[in-house]
Amino acid sequence: MNGETKNIIQENPFMPEPARIVRTYHLTDDVKFFQVRITDMDKALSFKYDTGQFAMISVLGAGEAPFSISSTPSRPGLLEFCIRKTGIVTDSIFRLKENSLIGLRGPYGKGFPTEKMEGKDIIIIMGGLGAAPLRSVLLYCLDNRNLFNRVILLHGAKRPSEMIFREEFFALKERDDLECYMSVDEDDTGQWPENVGVVTTLFPKVKDLDAENTVALVCGPPIMYKFVINELIKLDIPKDQILMTLERRMKCGVGKCGHCAIDYIYTCLDGPVFTYWDVLHMRELI
Amino acid sequence: MRIFKLKKEYLFPFLESISEGADLWAPTKKPEGKHSFQIIKDFSQIDLDYTRTILPPRKIFLPPSFNMFKATEKKYEADFSHVTEKIIFGLHPCDIHAILIMDQFYKHHYNDPYYIEARNNTLILGHSCWPDEHCLCKSAGTDIIEEGYDLFFSELEKEYLVWIGSSKGDDLIRRKPDFFDENITDKDIQKYIEWREEKDKAFSVSIDFKNMPDLMELKYQDPLWEKLGQACLACGSCSNVCPTCNCYNINDKPFLTENASHISRCWDACTLESYSEVAGGENFREARSLRLKLYYTHKLQAYISKYGKPACVGCGRCIETCPVDINIKTVAQSLDNETVDAFWDRFAKEVTK
Numbered sequence A: 001m002n003g004e005t006k007n008i009i010q011e012n013p014f015m016p017e018p019a020r021i022v023r024t025y026h027l028t029d030d031v032k033f034f035q036v037r038i039t040d041m042d043k044a045l046s047f048k049y050d051t052g053q054f055a056m057i058s059v060l061g062a063g064e065a066p067f068s069i070s071s072t073p074s075r076p077g078l079l080e081f082c083i084r085k086t087g088i089v090t091d092s093i094f095r096l097k098e099n100s101l102i103g104l105r106g107p108y109g110k111g112f113p114t115e116k117m118e119g120k121d122i123i124i125i126m127g128g129l130g131a132a133p134l135r136s137v138l139l140y141c142l143d144n145r146n147l148f149n150r151v152i153l154l155h156g157a158k159r160p161s162e163m164i165f166r167e168e169f170f171a172l173k174e175r176d177d178l179e180c181y182m183s184v185d186e187d188d189t190g191q192w193p194e195n196v197g198v199v200t201t202l203f204p205k206v207k208d209l210d211a212e213n214t215v216a217l218v219c220g221p222p223i224m225y226k227f228v229i230n231e232l233i234k235l236d237i238p239k240d241q242i243l244m245t246l247e248r249r250m251k252c253g254v255g256k257c258g259h260c261a262i263d264y265i266y267t268c269l270d271g272p273v274f275t276y277w278d279v280l281h282m283r284e285l286i
Numbered sequence B: 001m002r003i004f005k006l007k008k009e010y011l012f013p014f015l016e017s018i019s020e021g022a023d024l025w026a027p028t029k030k031p032e033g034k035h036s037f038q039i040i041k042d043f044s045q046i047d048l049d050y051t052r053t054i055l056p057p058r059k060i061f062l063p064p065s066f067n068m069f070k071a072t073e074k075k076y077e078a079d080f081s082h083v084t085e086k087i088i089f090g091l092h093p094c095d096i097h098a099i100l101i102m103d104q105f106y107k108h109h110y111n112d113p114y115y116i117e118a119r120n121n122t123l124i125l126g127h128s129c130w131p132d133e134h135c136l137c138k139s140a141g142t143d144i145i146e147e148g149y150d151l152f153f154s155e156l157e158k159e160y161l162v163w164i165g166s167s168k169g170d171d172l173i174r175r176k177p178d179f180f181d182e183n184i185t186d187k188d189i190q191k192y193i194e195w196r197e198e199k200d201k202a203f204s205v206s207i208d209f210k211n212m213p214d215l216m217e218l219k220y221q222d223p224l225w226e227k228l229g230q231a232c233l234a235c236g237s238c239s240n241v242c243p244t245c246n247c248y249n250i251n252d253k254p255f256l257t258e259n260a261s262h263i264s265r266c267w268d269a270c271t272l273e274s275y276s277e278v279a280g281g282e283n284f285r286e287a288r289s290l291r292l293k294l295y296y297t298h299k300l301q302a303y304i305s306k307y308g309k310p311a312c313v314g315c316g317r318c319i320e321t322c323p324v325d326i327n328i329k330t331v332a333q334s335l336d337n338e339t340v341d342a343f344w345d346r347f348a349k350e351v352t353k
């Protein structure tokens, strides 16, 4: 009576793929940008994902955590992330230099329904680190500009120094097929050329919104959701055309560890993108 | 389905003949009187006169802690050393139903090879049982088992009726064809039917699972939950003992001597405080009542909506284990007919003596 050990050939969804950090720099004091490439070229090019999906990134000896993919599937090969330093895993990612190896697996979750958004007016409202998942869909819309009607971006941050992708979005302001508005809660530099005030103060700048034909995408700190969604409801945007992403603790990304559960729902499988209508029916969030 | 008769004295010789090259797990009695599934070295350890083990049999597939990977900077090596050839003998119908639930769960959407490989290399040999005052399997519809086992042993007076549930099970009995008697007499059938009817009458508690999804919905904001939350010690025992709980955590520990990391997976419990914490110390379920709601949403509602059956198989482990009497029975009864105050009075009387 002695159990023999077995040889396993099954595919392992928990197995990270080695990936190399190609470029990294600070976006703000505590947020860094990472451009990574899966080292196996075939796998790097066949890594198909949707905007709004996330990947699990691991650092040896520190652990694994979920991060939104910030790049757009319309530019394959490289994956981009913006990561805020907040704990064990993110601290060790921060310490990694260009050329270091990380583990990566994914993509996971349901992203933004870009096909259903075609032909619509798109309004993207981001605050703080909410820019991470929303930059992906913004770049996707711009790369496929003819598929969408109006594209509007409202971007908010506490201070100019905390605005993620500040330069990149300033450059986008030059485009005449994007309505881009930026705001900071307070201007401690005295040189901020744009709006000052919370992100909702940008709404009056958006003229003649065709509510029935608009899809709104929202991501930011918890407090932002409340105020932004109130504005969107006031504008008569249908509840199932307001999309948001939810953050939960995630240990596996594939529906096994249980950590991301909200009521019935596993955020990693059924989310992280939900409509406001879905969220209204989650008892735990009411 | 094929059924054979096996004389009781042949049981251990039969088990011995089939457990070559495999770990045989069976219920054993611990010194303090409770039972536990253990690897059997000597047949005298096996005690079939048991109702439920402390930990559920899922510990045999996915141990409380095991390594998933051994990793270095360059290479992740999957570690499947927990997967060995196994036979579990003496499983009761409720526990086999729980294994069926796990089979479904671990293949849903993504395959979990750590479970599936362990499961594929394990033979399930069930055994009949007799209910005690905590058994809710009849209510849960798990008192009878028709699939999920390779062999099932129904105990009559001097012999077993052995049900063959799979082709692997059929291969097993072919190893000792002389032990198995095909002639099942009318008298045997009569004895079995009588036993079934007696057992059916032996249940002392019942809960109405079919109303639970509605009641969970309607009473989601009921003050009952606040009171349960005040009583709960957040010890996590109700998850650890439940055969259908599956939550886990990951640890990544560097081993300097090996210049490698061991990435291990260990049981977690949704009733523990750290369970829903996210970056920045924010906790979505700081209140114990919220965590209990999650546990019971899983058992009494969510699973029914996804798979058409409750995620509770009525094994009674949570009833035997919770130090403050919060369990599937008291929660379901409180949701169903008891008023909150009645629960609270009973709690005050029975628990805070």
Ligand SMILES: Cc1cc2nc3c(=O)[nH]c(=O)nc-3n(C[C@H](O)[C@H](O)[C@H](O)COP(=O)(O)OP(=O)(O)OC[C@H]3O[C@@H](n4cnc5c(N)ncnc54)[C@H](O)[C@@H]3O)c2cc1C
Residues within 6 Å of the ligand: A054, A063, A065, A066, A067, A068, A069, A081, A082, A083, A084, A085, A086, A087, A088, A089, A090, A091, A129, A132, A133, A246, A247, A248, A249, A250, A272, B274, B277, B278, B279, B280, B281, B282
């Ligand atoms: C779908 C999704 C997408 C995400 N996208 C991004 C993104 O694009 N960019 C980004 O920066 N972040 C993103 N996050 C958040 C990111 O996953 C977390 O910041 C990350 O998991 C933090 O890991 P850490 O190990 O660095 O922190 P941890 O070490 O886990 O700790 C972070 C904080 O949480 C608390 N904490 C955590 N675990 C415990 C515990 N067991 N016990 C006690 N306290 C604990 C502590 O207070 C600690 O300060 C995303 C999350 C999700 C779910």
Ligand code: SF4
Residues within 6 Å of the ligand: B136, B238, B241, B242, B243, B244, B299, B311, B312, B313, B314, B315, B316, B317, B318, B319, B327, B328
């Ligand atoms: S909830 Fe309780 S009775 Fe039901 S399966 Fe889990 S431990 Fe057993």
Ligand code: SF4
Residues within 6 Å of the ligand: B231, B232, B233, B234, B235, B236, B237, B238, B239, B271, B321, B322, B323, B324, B325, B326, B327
């Ligand atoms: S319900 Fe009981 S067993 Fe479960 S965590 Fe609370 S006190 Fe512990």
Ligand code: FES
Residues within 6 Å of the ligand: A249, A250, A251, A252, A253, A254, A255, A256, A257, A258, A259, A260, A261, A266, A267, A268, A269
């Ligand atoms: S992250 Fe593990 S179940 Fe969703």
